[in-house]
Amino acid sequence: MMMCREATRLMSLKQDRALTFRESTALRFHLSMCGACRTCARQFDLLHKIGRHHPDIPRASNDKGDRHGSH
Amino acid sequence: MTSAKQSTEEHIAMLRPKLVAFARLQLRDSAAAEDTVQDTLVTALEKHQSFSGRSAFETWVFGILKNKILERFRHDRRYLSWQDDELSDEDSFENLFKENGRWQAASKPTPWGDPDQVLENAAFWRLLDTCLMVLPDNTAQVFTMRELMGLTTQEICEALTLSDANCWVILHRARLRLRACIEKGWLT
Structure with a gap:
């Protein structure tokens, strides 16, 4: 069974490319049971938004194009 | 025409600190960040395009900066070790x-x-x-x-x-x- 360390790897990967069906199922299963990893997943999501919200960067240039996993 | 140029220069003066902050985060070296921003602004002034608004202009200049930073990464061996x-x-x-x-x-x-x-x-x-x-x-x-x-x-x-x-x-x-x-x- 997948443990937290591997779960964080998939959470991170999800910000950079689409997970495979197997990966996303395994991750969802782990998250359903692990509160610490759910918190970590929300924090990775937040870190993924910094480009679009950074106070020094103009909004329109923060368009990230192909952003896997952000929706 | 003179006034258009003047307003470009004003925009640039206001934008400069943001560009330097951004470049510094990427390059982690104040001197390199200043250089890259300088280079970006020279290119921006040379091209001297006209924009309908300030935000379009900022986005355009940031685009130039991103390319300059990327060019620098490609040519700088430090980043390859x-x-x-x-x-x-x-x-x-x-x-x-x-x-x-x-x-x-x-x-x-x-x-x-x-x-x-x-x-x-x-x-x-x-x-x-x-x-x-x-x-x-x-x-x-x-x-x-x-x-x-x-x-x-x-x-x-x-x-x-x-x-x-x-x-x-x-x-x-x-x-x-x-x-x-x-x-x-x-x-x-």
Whole structure:
């Protein structure tokens, strides 16, 4: 069974490319049971938004194009 | 025509500090950041396009800056030297996890509160800045290329001659370290 360390790897990967069906199922299963990893997943999501919200960067240039996993 | 040029110069003067801050986060070297911004502004003034609004202009100049930064990465050998342990997925990420793969009690993530409020809090951005500076150069670089410049992992790998797998390991490590660093500052 997948443990937290591997779960964080998939959470991170999800910000950079689409997970495979197997990966996303395994991750969802782990998250359903692990509160610490759910918190970590929300924090990775937040870190993924910094480009679009950074106070020094103009909004329109923060368009990230192909952003896997952000929706 | 003179007034159009004048307003471009005014825009640039206002934009400059933002460009330098952005370049500094990417290049982690004040002199290199100043150089790159200077180079960007020269290009912007040479092209001297007209824009319908300030935001379109800023976006255009930031686009030039991003390209200049990328060019610099491509040509700077410093960014190509990696320690083996930076690319390896084998260690336990500085003891964040126990041997069995579960979180160490001390490194278990704790909620930061409402994400929208966090993103509007100036303290968060200061903390992020500090935590990025604490990361090892190479790790921070890949992370900011991905999340601040908005490049795809493919574009990053190409610029830094890394494999996709290397990039993902580096990003995983960067995110774990950043979240730990931010949490430490956020909750204290």
